[in-house]
Amino acid sequence: MGILEKFSLNGKVIVVTGGTGILGKSFVKALAEAGAKICIIGRSQEKADERVKLVETLGGTAIAVVADVLNEEEVVAAKNLILEKWGTIDGLVNAAGGNIPGATIGPDQNLFDSNVQDTIKAIELNLYGTIIPTHVFGRVIAEKGRGSIINISSLAASRPLTRVLGYTVAKHGIDGFTKWMATELALRYGDKVRVNAIAPGVFLTDQNRALLTREDGSYTERAQKFINGTPYSRLGDPSELEGTLIYLLSDASAFVSGETVFVDGGFNSWSGV
Template sequence: MSILDKFSLKDKVIVITGGTGILGKSFVRAVAEAGAKVCIIGRSQEKIDERVEQAKSLGAEAIGVIADVMNEQSVHEAKESILKAFGTIDGLINAVGGNIPGATIGDDQNIFDNKIQDTIKAIELNLYGTIIPTMILGQVIAEKGIGAIINISSLAASRPLTRVLGYTVAKHGIDGFTKWMSTELALRYGDKVRVNAIAPGVFLTEQNRALLTNPDGTYSPRAQKFINGTPYQRLGDPSELEGTLVYLLSEASAFVSGETVFVDGGFNSWCGV
């Protein structure tokens, strides 16, 4: 197999939870262009249809499935729909996540006035939203003895970020879950089942533009802190995750498991001096 062939996802069935989100759009494009058959899981039929059309426009076979990854029965039903359409699952991208407004502590807020229930919801969304689909959809990958699972970590799991307690706790959990699952699956199902995570840096998107930029287009104080802490001296673009994603899903990373790969312009590595 040539090195180019090792990076191919041709005819692999790749499932993307949270495929209707901002990062999901880049993920759909990446796996479709790499030749995969794409299954997009989300909660909005309209957004799912948009992503399915996106994948098809790139020449990929694609389906969409409505499901709530926080509901076990819903994910079991999604699995049956995927297996009925494509017969198997070769890769799973757990892209569900994000923060909850009530779980973010304001600059002028006492941290002990934090809304505990919203913090718990943020933990559940990010951590349980990764564990549940992995335990249900990932079983198909494990039992066939080959495939890859990709989780989404964060800088917050390595460098605690102020104000986002629930998100930080959840992403630490995802790193631990990634290592634990990669070990267990390898020991029980062999050396062709891999579990890794990607830790994105801070990316400027339409969704967070109002938080990271001022009305005149300049960066907000928080965004500027991220830039100052990044050797590249800029924010990222979601498309810059695509190469790492395809690598971790493909045979090019056959001996890579249990790792969290930072795609952050050097933020996690830099001491600031």
């Protein structure tokens, strides 16, 4: 197999949860360009259908499935639909997640007056919203003895970020879950079943827009701090995650498992000096 062939996902069936989000859009686009068949899972039929149209304009194949990643029955129903249509699953991208407004603790807010239930909801969305799909779709991958699972970690799992407690706790859990599943799956199902994570830097999305931009579109003080702490001196563009995603899903990364790959313009590496 030539090196370019190793990066191909031609004919592979890849499930993308959170495929209706901004980062999910880049993931779906990249998968279509790599030749994959894509199942786009989200809570909005309209947005999921838009993603299918995007794939089709690129000459690819996709289906839209509405499901809540926190509802195991809905996730199982999605799995059954995929198997009925395509017969297998080769990869899973756990892109569902993000922060929720009530779980953000403002700088002028008393830390202990924050709504603990909102913090718990953020943990559930990001952590349980990865664990549940992994157990449902991952079983298909494991039992066929071949496939790749990608989780979405964060800078928050390496460098504690102020204000977003629930998100931070959840992403630490994602890192631990990634290593644990990578180990267990390899020991039980062999060296063709892999689990890795991508830790994006700061990308402007619907979930963090209120924290990073003002009404006039200018950057907030928080956004500027991120930029100042990044050697690239800018925020990331979602398209800059695409290469890492394809690499980790493809045979090009056949001996890579249990890793978290930072795509952050050097933020995690820099001391600031």
